[in-house]
Amino acid sequence: MRKRETGLAELMDAPDCDPRLLQNTYEQFATVNAVFSGWRGIYRRSIRPRLSTTLVTSVLDIGSGGGDLARAIAHWAARDGLRVRVTGIDPDARADAFANALPPIRGVTFRRAFSSDLVAAGESFDLVVSNHMLHHLTGAQLGGLLHDSERLAPRSLHADITRSFVAYAGFGMLTAPFFRDSYIRPDGMTSVRRSFTPRELDAVVPAGWRAVPRSPFGYVLEYGTKTIARGGTGAPDA
Template sequence: MQSSAKIHLRTQTLLLQALRWMTGLPSEARLDFNHRVSPHQLPELMDGDCSYEDFCDCLRSLEQVNRWLLGYRPTLAWLKRLSHGLPHPIHIVDVGCGGGDLLRKIADWAAKEGVAVQLTGMDLNPYSARVAADSTPQKSGITWVTGDALAYRPDKPVDVIVSSLMAHHLEDSDIVLLLRWMEATARLGWFINDLERSEHACLMFACIAKVVRWHPFVRHDGPVSFRRAFRKEDWIHLLAAADVPQEAITIEHWRPGRLCVGRWK
């Protein structure tokens, strides 16, 4: 009788072969997921030049991805650990905010929980603020900023920094700089919500994207993102390089396909 471990391994192998076939990848093809691929070596279409219309449609597809694949859940669960009696309003900054969908979810959560917040979304891409503003009710009071987070000097001190699906767009050296900036800037804590480098998650995403027919940028960039993503040992190395105290960090797996890093001070 085969051991359960062998049966599990065989099942996983057959599943991967099926996923490769569904995505059009030859069964004998093997992508290396043992190491993170540099964004410079493997670019995403979203990071290149494109029209406002393409960028907007891409972000709308990404919002659907986050909604369908439970992408907001890790960040909201982390924010729920905020205790009452904290300074009000809590200033939360979303770095790499894209179309602003995460901050809209945070605004809904804060209203439901009775937490007073000041929300700021910032992104390097000038299209982002325009898409976010067009997609967000004015009554939300969210501020949209175009610029480099490392040069950001807000009028009001920042209490919490969040980031979603942004870190994998950065080279390791830039991630270290970002970690140092978050550590020095956020008074209460910070949270990075990103992807876990996994062949299974990559192929599963590619299958879903092909069936749903999300924007072509998303269908191309999703599998690329998984190859540029992280495993726990990557984050341990990056946090050490940024001199972030390891005992204050949580690194959590969230299905499907997320690996998140949190820090409360």
């Protein structure tokens, strides 16, 4: 745990991984992320105060995977009487197919794309988010993601796991009785070993970014904390 083990690869990322286990993994993301990711608190603290009852705030979820975060943000906002439009992007055709096969939710769309594709197309949003994606990236890829995030939105929230013995052992023990028929447990433990610590990120990220610990197990890499005027872009509701 002294340094990132970037030579490790998650099983679900292999192009020839078992399709049944991959399907189960996507289906179980909503459960495991609800327990471990902390996005309900992030939404309450950092997203909900900037949403509006009258104007639509546009949110981009990069690396949206099975689509659970994009759908959760839309659900929470609707329950609070607030307007959002959430776009989830993922370059993996399998993730894109899974997310688009789910029952539709008003204001949520999924596309197969890289963040750089959206930058090249001149697209923009009010907020960029991602969940448990940073640990997948090399140093160069991290720089590219942060570059794209700055150009796509005035504010970003990238949440991920903090690498530690506590996180590794805790995830292993808590998931051992469950998720036996998917990649959740082995890939989750690999993810911890690949993850950054907040201190490591603060040493390498550009000015304007900061890694904020949210618990002993995770952090949020934030950008533009003083931006996004309440009320979003004022785009018409979808």
